Amino acid sequence: xxxxxxxxxxxxxxxxxxxxxxxxxxxxxxxxxxxxxxxxxxxxxxxxxxxxxxxxxxxxxxxxxxxxxxxxxxxxxxxxxxxxxxxxxxxxxxxxxxxxxxxxxxxxxxxxxxxxxxxxxxxxxxxxxxxxxxxxxxxxxxxxxxxxxxxxxxxxxxxxxxxxxxxxxxxxxxxxxxxxxxxxxxxxxxxxxxxxxxxxxxxxxxxxxxxxxxxxxxxxxxxxxxxxxxxxxxxxxxxxxxxxxxxxxxxxxxxxxxxxxxxxxxxxxxxxxxxxxxxxxxxxxxxxxxxxxxxxxxxxxxxxx
Numbered sequence: 001x002x003x004x005x006x007x008x009x010x011x012x013x014x015x016x017x018x019x020x021x022x023x024x025x026x027x028x029x030x031x032x033x034x035x036x037x038x039x040x041x042x043x044x045x046x047x048x049x050x051x052x053x054x055x056x057x058x059x060x061x062x063x064x065x066x067x068x069x070x071x072x073x074x075x076x077x078x079x080x081x082x083x084x085x086x087x088x089x090x091x092x093x094x095x096x097x098x099x100x101x102x103x104x105x106x107x108x109x110x111x112x113x114x115x116x117x118x119x120x121x122x123x124x125x126x127x128x129x130x131x132x133x134x135x136x137x138x139x140x141x142x143x144x145x146x147x148x149x150x151x152x153x154x155x156x157x158x159x160x161x162x163x164x165x166x167x168x169x170x171x172x173x174x175x176x177x178x179x180x181x182x183x184x185x186x187x188x189x190x191x192x193x194x195x196x197x198x199x200x201x202x203x204x205x206x207x208x209x210x211x212x213x214x215x216x217x218x219x220x221x222x223x224x225x226x227x228x229x230x231x232x233x234x235x236x237x238x239x240x241x242x243x244x245x246x247x248x249x250x251x252x253x254x255x256x257x258x259x260x261x262x263x264x265x266x267x268x269x270x271x272x273x274x275x276x277x278x279x280x281x282x283x284x285x286x287x288x289x290x291x292x293x294x295x296x297x298x299x300x301x302x303x304x305x
Contacts (some may be wrong), residue, residue: 009071011130012041012044017138021175022174024050025177025199026198030047030054030074031137033073034073035070037069043062051198052195073101075102076134079114097123100115101126105128144223150217150218152225153227153242158230158247178225179227186204202216206237250281
């Protein structure tokens with residue numbers, strides 16, 4: 001069972017893994033923390049983009065010799081294949097860690113899986129530590145694997161000139177692979193963030209058939225897509241594929257006499273997941289229940305990581 005120090009390290013790994021959102025695709029955003037023999041953090045790292053070192057390697061590099069006999073705490077099962085970089089399970093074996101704590105099992109793992117190979121090497125492995133918390137970051141990537149298409153978020157404001165409300169979506173753009181602007185322009189959420197030869201921005205003419213549009217976004221390498229604006233034609237085309245809504249509604253004075261029933265709400269088919277104040281607005285986040293999980297995923301093969 002995970003120790004308090006290990007759980008603290010896992011939450012740190014989850015937090016730093018989010019720094020890869022919007023740039024790692026088609027790879028997953030992963031974080032790793034290395035604890036020494038005494039349970040003291042001595043290194044951490046995360047995956048930034050395909051072709052760069054994975055989280056485990058970055059964390060082991062930071063830890064150096066202090067990793068020997070220690071514990072690797074990682075948000076996703078270490079990879080078991082040689083793609084653009086060597087397999088992470090081998091890096092952990094070579095570093096002589098004694099224990100690996102992982103949150104989410106990797107449905108793309110080749111062969112017997114990284115966890116099994118680690119155990120065969122005599123390393124103690126614990127699976128499923130803080131899995132649900134790790135899915136806050138890894139969930140959209142896993143959803144994309146399950147569905148064979150990107151996880152799609154539609155964000156819009158209610159009751160205001162949306163062109164003047166861009167500041168509320170700026171932070172969202174950099175956490176998504178692709179952004180479809182109100183005028184139909186498609187761009188990287190973080191311009192140039194994915195590097196070369198692993199990602200491309202599709203042409204804005206995605207067609208008038210939802211299936212073909214989703215295919216074009218998937219072929220580009222996108223795992224997450226953000227659609228902006230209530231009048232965005234792409235949002236209407238892909239309405240049945242929207243997985244998350246982020247709706248900004250104006251704050252209403254409590255003395256105004258308005259009722260919840262008269263204001264905008266969450267559409268049918270979505271479940272309210274978060275509510276928070278944002279300047280002069282309230283932000284509602286709602287998810288469409290999918291019923292899928294990492295263990296039942298229909299996996300798309302990932303050639304090289």
